Amino acid sequence: LAYNHRLLVELACAQLAPTIGDVQANREATLRAIDEAAARGAALVVLPELCTTGYAFADAGEIAPLAEPADGPTLRAWTDRARRHRLVVVGGFAERDEDGALRNSAAVVDGDGVRAVYRKAHLWSRERELFRAGDRRSPVLDTVAGRVAVAVCYDMVFPELTRALALDGADVIAVPMNSPLDGRPRVPLCAEIGLAIACAASNRVAVAQADRTGEERGTDWAEATVVVDPDGIVRATAPPGVGLVSAAVDVHAARDKSWGPSNHVFADRRPELYTTHPDTERPDR
Amino acid sequence: LAYNHRLLVELACAQLAPTIGDVQANREATLRAIDEAAARGAALVVLPELCTTGYAFADAGEIAPLAEPADGPTLRAWTDRARRHRLVVVGGFAERDEDGALRNSAAVVDGDGVRAVYRKAHLWSRERELFRAGDRRSPVLDTVAGRVAVAVCYDMVFPELTRALALDGADVIAVPMNSPLDGRPRVPLCAEIGLAIACAASNRVAVAQADRTGEERGTDWAEATVVVDPDGIVRATAPPGVGLVSAAVDVHAARDKSWGPSNHVFADRRPELYTTHPDTERPDR
Numbered sequence: 001l002a003y004n005h006r007l008l009v010e011l012a013c014a015q016l017a018p019t020i021g022d023v024q025a026n027r028e029a030t031l032r033a034i035d036e037a038a039a040r041g042a043a044l045v046v047l048p049e050l051c052t053t054g055y056a057f058a059d060a061g062e063i064a065p066l067a068e069p070a071d072g073p074t075l076r077a078w079t080d081r082a083r084r085h086r087l088v089v090v091g092g093f094a095e096r097d098e099d100g101a102l103r104n105s106a107a108v109v110d111g112d113g114v115r116a117v118y119r120k121a122h123l124w125s126r127e128r129e130l131f132r133a134g135d136r137r138s139p140v141l142d143t144v145a146g147r148v149a150v151a152v153c154y155d156m157v158f159p160e161l162t163r164a165l166a167l168d169g170a171d172v173i174a175v176p177m178n179s180p181l182d183g184r185p186r187v188p189l190c191a192e193i194g195l196a197i198a199c200a201a202s203n204r205v206a207v208a209q210a211d212r213t214g215e216e217r218g219t220d221w222a223e224a225t226v227v228v229d230p231d232g233i234v235r236a237t238a239p240p241g242v243g244l245v246s247a248a249v250d251v252h253a254a255r256d257k258s259w260g261p262s263n264h265v266f267a268d269r270r271p272e273l274y275t276t277h278p279d280t281e282r283p284d285r
Numbered sequence: 286l287a288y289n290h291r292l293l294v295e296l297a298c299a300q301l302a303p304t305i306g307d308v309q310a311n312r313e314a315t316l317r318a319i320d321e322a323a324a325r326g327a328a329l330v331v332l333p334e335l336c337t338t339g340y341a342f343a344d345a346g347e348i349a350p351l352a353e354p355a356d357g358p359t360l361r362a363w364t365d366r367a368r369r370h371r372l373v374v375v376g377g378f379a380e381r382d383e384d385g386a387l388r389n390s391a392a393v394v395d396g397d398g399v400r401a402v403y404r405k406a407h408l409w410s411r412e413r414e415l416f417r418a419g420d421r422r423s424p425v426l427d428t429v430a431g432r433v434a435v436a437v438c439y440d441m442v443f444p445e446l447t448r449a450l451a452l453d454g455a456d457v458i459a460v461p462m463n464s465p466l467d468g469r470p471r472v473p474l475c476a477e478i479g480l481a482i483a484c485a486a487s488n489r490v491a492v493a494q495a496d497r498t499g500e501e502r503g504t505d506w507a508e509a510t511v512v513v514d515p516d517g518i519v520r521a522t523a524p525p526g527v528g529l530v531s532a533a534v535d536v537h538a539a540r541d542k543s544w545g546p547s548n549h550v551f552a553d554r555r556p557e558l559y560t561t562h563p564d565t566e567r568p569d570r
Binding site for chain 2: 121122124125126128135136137154157158159160161163164167168182184185187188189190191193194195196197198199200201202231232233234237259260261262263265268269270271273274275276
């Protein structure tokens with residue numbers, strides 16, 4: 001497992017503007033983005049959270065008819081494209097699970113088919129009314145783009161989760177995102193970009209994060225699409241609006257957790273200094 | 286402990302360029318920075334790591350004569366200024382501890398005197414040859430700038446530490462820093478800025494981080510001085526070179542860990558999803 005060679009791959013992230021409720025048009029837009037990523041030679045293309053349905057649904061009844069199982073038309077179409085282009089697609093979709101429950105999910109598909117469906121574990125705001133939360137973290141999957149794991153949007157606020165994915169061996173954390181501004185100013189150094197950088201730097205993993213764009217029912221978005229390399233260096237950010245960004249990243253660099261000659265971001269942890277007493281866990285409640 | 290009023294305080298961070306070995310001149314520069322912060326009405330001023338000695342020492346023998354105890358002239362001078370200006374000073378200094386060991390320490394001083402000396406727990410690179418690492422995290426201290434805790438430079442790479450400080454009740458994490466570029470490009474979205482933003486956003490705390498500047502024995506610095514508010518919004522960054530940056534921040538906002546109407550960055554954690562097996566802790570070794 002030592003870091004003994006480079007795997008230089010193009011990591012692409014599509015910043016899309018789905019039309020709420022128009023799954024067919026939105027799916028077509030994802031396929032065009034995948035084709036564009038392939039034309040750039042990408043090994044991985046990340047699509048936003050819920051990119052085939054849109055996000056700002058009034059209630060579960062409105063999104064339910066748009067949800068698909070993991071063998072539905074969206075993941076079949078992504079798999080066809082992934083096979084044709086020999087790349088990995090990570091994208092968010094509204095899933096109807098085996099119990100009929102709605103999930104805010106992200107699929108990892110490649111030429112071998114649907115490799116995994118991760119169900120968002122940390123639900124944001126009204127997502128709690130629409131979706132059932134996932135109960136396990138993403139697997140780490142060996143792919144042509146290195147070992148890929150998934151986190152979705154608000155998941156990134158929890159460094160405990162991404163630390164665990166890195167310890168599981170992820171080279172790349174792919175992040176489908178729909179990050180509402182909710183009245184915050186739109187700034188280039190937004191929290192979502194900072195969280196991506198910190199995830200990369202603290203864990204020495206690549207982060208490929210695809211946010212959405214396009215006003216939807218009064219909601220604007222952070223447009224926090226970004227590619228960060230395992231040194232924590234931002235390699236690409238998206239200009240406003242729809243677009244595809246990408247960068248060539250040595251994802252195998254993530255297999256060496258050394259930082260400089262004397263440091264190592266896993267070995268240097270001091271767990272004995274991080275323990276907290278249960279009584280202090282909720283200082284404000 | 287509920288968040289029921291604002292405490293709007295000016296948080297200041299001094300980006301300084303110490304001259305290696307010239308403690309007297311460096312101390313004078315810190316006092317001028319404290320005075321300047323006071324003139325802006327600051328309640329807290331953060332000074333860089335090791336700001337009285339410089340950083341790039343050849344060996345412990347070179348820095349040993351420059352180290353001071355916690356009742357030495359540097360902390361006495363900072364305390365005098367803190368008392369005169371009714372503000373809090375957090376600054377890094379080379380400490381000779383009660384056993385005679387060298388420590389990379391940061392003091393919290395205010396009108397009541399030296400409130401705490403935190404000894405850097407995660408040592409970077411050759412610091413391991415110069416200093417003994419600390420064995421506890423910073424206390425959280427009630428001050429005129431809210432509840433203040435300290436982390437020093439590379440400590441910020443470990444979100445486990447800053448999460449613990451936030452759970453301990455910190456409103457503000459003050460970060461003395463000396464962040465060598467070590468060949469990295471100087472970019473505004475550097476890892477150190479991302480780590481500060483992520484610390485603030487993940488924990489809903491303010492972060493006041495003071496990096497250094499000025500080439501020293503071939504070392505350049507990230508100049509990652511920044512003030513971030515508890516919403517994860519960057520409120521001030523430093524232009525290149527020596528200077529003081531500050532921003533008015535409601536530090537009591539840190540006492541409400543809610544984010545929007547339905548979320549809470551402590552309560553939303555899913556610890557059962559973060560567990561790792563010891564065998565996976567070191568995938569690259």
